[in-house]
Amino acid sequence: MSLEELEKRIGVLEDIEAIKKLHREYVYALASQQWEDMLYCFADDGVADIWTHGPRRGKKEIKELFNEFNGKILPTHGHLVTQPVINVDGETAEGHWILYLFLPGPEAEWFQGRYDCKYIKVDGKWKFSYLKYTRPWPALETITRSSD
Amino acid sequence: MSLEELEKRIRVLEDIEAIEKLHRKYIFSLSSRAWDDLLDCFAEDGVADIGQHGFRQGKKEIRELVYEDFDKLEITPGHLACQPVISVAGDRASSYWILYLFPHEKPMRWLQGKHEFEYVRIGGEWKFSKVKFTRPWPPVSE
Numbered sequence: 001m002s003l004e005e006l007e008k009r010i011g012v013l014e015d016i017e018a019i020k021k022l023h024r025e026y027v028y029a030l031a032s033q034q035w036e037d038m039l040y041c042f043a044d045d046g047v048a049d050i051w052t053h054g055p056r057r058g059k060k061e062i063k064e065l066f067n068e069f070n071g072k073i074l075p076t077h078g079h080l081v082t083q084p085v086i087n088v089d090g091e092t093a094e095g096h097w098i099l100y101l102f103l104p105g106p107e108a109e110w111f112q113g114r115y116d117c118k119y120i121k122v123d124g125k126w127k128f129s130y131l132k133y134t135r136p137w138p139a140l141e142t143i144t145r146s147s148d
Numbered sequence: 149m150s151l152e153e154l155e156k157r158i159r160v161l162e163d164i165e166a167i168e169k170l171h172r173k174y175i176f177s178l179s180s181r182a183w184d185d186l187l188d189c190f191a192e193d194g195v196a197d198i199g200q201h202g203f204r205q206g207k208k209e210i211r212e213l214v215y216e217d218f219d220k221l222e223i224t225p226g227h228l229a230c231q232p233v234i235s236v237a238g239d240r241a242s243s244y245w246i247l248y249l250f251p252h253e254k255p256m257r258w259l260q261g262k263h264e265f266e267y268v269r270i271g272g273e274w275k276f277s278k279v280k281f282t283r284p285w286p287p288v289s290e
Contacts, residue, residue, distance in 0.1 A: 001155045009158050016165060082230055083172045096176075100228060100250075108256045112179070112226045138180040143224040 015088045015126070019095060019119050022126045027081040027099070033073055035066040043120050043127040050133045051113075078102030081115070092129070093119040099133065113137050163236045163274070167243065167267055170274050175229045175247075183214045191268050191275040198281040199261075226250035229263065239269035240277075247281065261285050 022041055029037035039059060042048065048062045049055040056065045079101060086095035097115040102108065113135030120129040170189060177185035187210060190196070196204045196213055204213045228248040235242050245263040250256070261283030268277040 001151060003151065006151065006155060006158060009162065013158070013161050013165065080228075082228060083175060085169050085172050085176070098176075098179075098228065100226070107254060109254075110226060110250050110256055112250070138224075142180055144222065 012088050015093065015121070016086050018126050019086050019088070019093055020084055022119070022128075023084065023095070023097065023115070023117070024081060026128070027079050030073065031077070031079040032075070033070070035063070035070070038066060039063055041128055042131070043122055043129045046128050047130045048128075049131070051135055076104045078104075091121040093126070095119065098137075099135075101135075111135055160236050163241065163269075164234050166274050167234055167236070167241055168232055170267070170276075171229060171232065171243070171245065171263075171265065174276070175227050178218075179224060179227050181219070181224060183219065186214060187211055189276050190279075191270055191277050194276050195278045196276075198279065199283055223252050225252060241267040241274070243267070246285075247283075249283075259283060 026038055026041045029035075029041070039062060042059060042062055045058055046062065047055055047057045048065055050065065053065055053068065056062050079099065081097050081099050083098045084095055085097075086093060095115075095117050097117075099113045099115055101111040101113065103110075113133055114137035116132045116134070117128055118130035119126050121127075174186060174189045177183070177189070187207065190207060190210055193206055194210065196210050198213070201213055201217050204210050226249065228250070229245050230248070231246045233244050243263070243265050245265070247261045247263050249259040249261065251259070261281055262285035264278075264280040264282070265276060266278035267274050269275075
């Protein structure tokens, strides 16, 4: 085991940690409707494909998408992103997470969704190159026992 | 600090990361009813001791548990595993986690349980040697 090999292994651990941080910062910004901070998490030509909104490419289109969220995501909504599974391959990485959405009463509700993401290191900083959010996840037909 | 000592310390961090990943793969496969992926998390002689489903040892018994018991559940609730506390000792490891279950019911309710797992490294890959799920946790006295 050489010093260079060891440095590479530490680099992967640091990258995983940095990607977790990026993704959690994004969700903190989402919960507090900090649209500019959310935008900052994307690479310039990144893609956001969120729920039923359709894919948007590049910061201009993603900014327009976030404008559509304005007034729909409320401070009373809970956002819990968890269970990251991240694989790093040099300057790019992939990961998936669960996102729980908690809506307040009088009849509290929860929704389970999933993030599937690609990340890219730009000038030493990890960014989203692709972010997909699917809800409900799993699709209801797969979590319900078939009748036959 | 020698290179060998440093390598040992890095390996423990890598192992913790790999064990968290394995554990999450289990939860993702449980949520999406991907039973073969779930079985793949277990060592050949692994043990599953899950709530009221009783004690099962070995892949054959665990396969029965999954395909006969789990698959009969009408609808799979939300599964949220968090707060891992992982201890690694060479090729063995142990952990505990909180597992929240969210049934698909109105009004919304949640159930809190505890995972107590043991892991073994086989051919460089971590697998479950023991899976224990207790609910409710902490125990509620009558």
